[in-house]
Amino acid sequence: xxxxxxxxxxxxxxxxxxxxxxxxxxxxxxxxxxxxxxxxxxxxxxxxxxxxxxxxxxxxxxxxxxxxxxxxxxxxxxxxxxxxxxxxxxxxxxxxxxxxxxxxxxxxxxxxxxxxxxxxxxxxxxxxxxxxxxxxxxxxxxxxxxxxxxxxxxxxxxxxxxxxxxxxxxxxxxxxxxxxxxxxxxxxxxxxxxxxxxxxxxxxxxxxxxxxxxxxxxxxxxxxxxxxxxxxxxxxxxxxxxxxxxxxxxxxxxxxxxxxx
Numbered sequence: 104x105x106x107x108x109x110x111x112x113x114x115x116x117x118x119x120x121x122x123x124x125x126x127x128x129x130x131x132x133x134x135x136x137x138x139x140x141x142x143x144x145x146x147x148x149x150x151x152x153x154x155x156x157x158x159x160x161x162x163x164x165x166x167x168x169x170x171x172x173x174x175x176x177x178x179x180x181x182x183x184x185x186x187x188x189x190x191x192x193x194x195x196x197x198x199x200x201x202x203x204x205x206x207x208x209x210x211x212x213x214x215x216x217x218x219x220x221x222x223x224x225x226x227x228x229x230x231x232x233x234x235x236x237x238x239x240x241x242x243x244x245x246x247x248x249x250x251x252x253x254x255x256x257x258x259x260x261x262x263x264x265x266x267x268x269x270x271x272x273x274x275x276x277x278x279x280x281x282x283x284x285x286x287x288x289x290x291x292x293x294x295x296x297x298x299x300x301x302x303x304x305x306x307x308x309x310x311x312x313x314x315x316x317x318x319x320x321x322x323x324x325x326x327x328x329x330x331x332x333x334x335x336x337x338x339x340x341x342x343x344x345x346x347x348x349x350x351x352x353x354x355x356x357x358x359x360x361x362x363x364x
Contacts, residue, residue: 108186108187108188108189108190108191108257109188109189109190109257110189110190110191110255110257110258111171111190111191111255111256111257111289112169112190112191112192112229112234112253112254112255112256112289113169113191113253113254113256113263113289113290113291114166114169114243114251114252114253114263114289114290114291115252115253115254115262115263115266115267115270115290115291115293116163116164116250116251116252116290116291116292116293117249117250117252117266117270117293117294118161118162118163118250118292118293118294118295119293119294119295120248120249120250120294121146121161121162121163121164121248121250122162122247122248122250123146123148123162124247124248125146126245126246126247127144127146127164127241127242127243127245127246127251128142128144128145128146128242129245130241130242130244130245131143131144131227131230131240131241131242133241134230134233134241135228135230135241137225138218138220140219141216141218141225143166143167143214143225143226143227144164144165144166144227144242145164145165145166146162146163146164146165147162147163147164147165148160148162149161149162149163161295163292164242164250164251165214165290166214166226166227166242166290167193167212167214167215167226167227167228167229168212168214168276168286168288168289168290169191169192169193169227169229169288169289169290170193170286170287170288170289171191171285171286171287171288171289172280172284172285172286172287173186173193173210173286174209174210174211174280174281174286175193175206175209175210175215176193176206177209178205178206178208178209179205179206180201180203180205181199181200181201181203182196182199183195183196183197183198183199183200183201183223183224184196184200184206184224187231190234190255191289192228192229192231192234194228194231195223195224195225195226195228197221197223197224197225200223200224201222201223202217202222202223202224204217204224206224207224211278211280211286212276212278212288214226214227229253230242234253239253240253252266256289263291266293267291267293270291270293270294271293271294272293272294272295273291273292273293274291274292274293274295275288275290275291275292276288276290276292
């Protein structure tokens with residue numbers, strides 16, 4: 104598992120404690136000003152299971168996996184999507200985002216969407232603005248049943264580390280990248296009452312296809328950006344800075360000569 108950040112923030116979700124109250128969705132929407140036509144997080148109703156009179160029903164909270172090896176960062180044209188080097192959260196700099204949507208297509212979990220009003224990509228950011236000040240993400244802070252937990256997996260004394268240690272069962276919705284590597288999702292599902300092979304969608308916004316995870320795929324245009332255009336742009340930008348530095352140095356030298364004369 105890739106682990107090259109000082110902290111590795113992520114979620115532990117106790118499936119047995121989710122009651123589908125949707126408090127997390129409301130809190131997320133208010134905290135992050137999510138448009139009413141979209142959502143950053145979901146609760147998936149797996150339906151009624153079992154035979155009479157022994158029925159059960161499972162609800163699965165779901166959001167960005169904040170992967171160790173996120174495919175979305177590799178296809179981002181502008182560099183707006185990146186993995187925070189301090190805590191491992193996958194974030195979007197919306198000031199730099201150009202709304203091309205390549206990251207939306209590359210994500211095997213379908214957790215990203217394009218905000219049509221602003222023309223930028225949006226998704227769960229782990230409430231980074233709250234975490235920086237020592238608070239829990241809004242969805243965790245308002246979870247009525249205590250299903251959602253958040254913390255640093257690199258800290259053995261954190262709430263999430265202890266929850267994994269004491270869990271009866273642990274499940275990750277792992278996906279394979281095109282290079283064969285694991286995405287390394289940082290959401291761990293614990294204490295599932297039924298085996299979870301796929302998630303049945305309850306997404307009224309049609310942001311998800313209802314079956315995850317799937318293999319990440321890049322279109323021809325995305326591959327072109329990734330393998331050719333982005334490196335060329337990088338060289339061009341580097342060359343531009345180098346040329347500016349050359350002329351700046353030249354002007355300084357000429358200015359010093361004028362002063363001496």
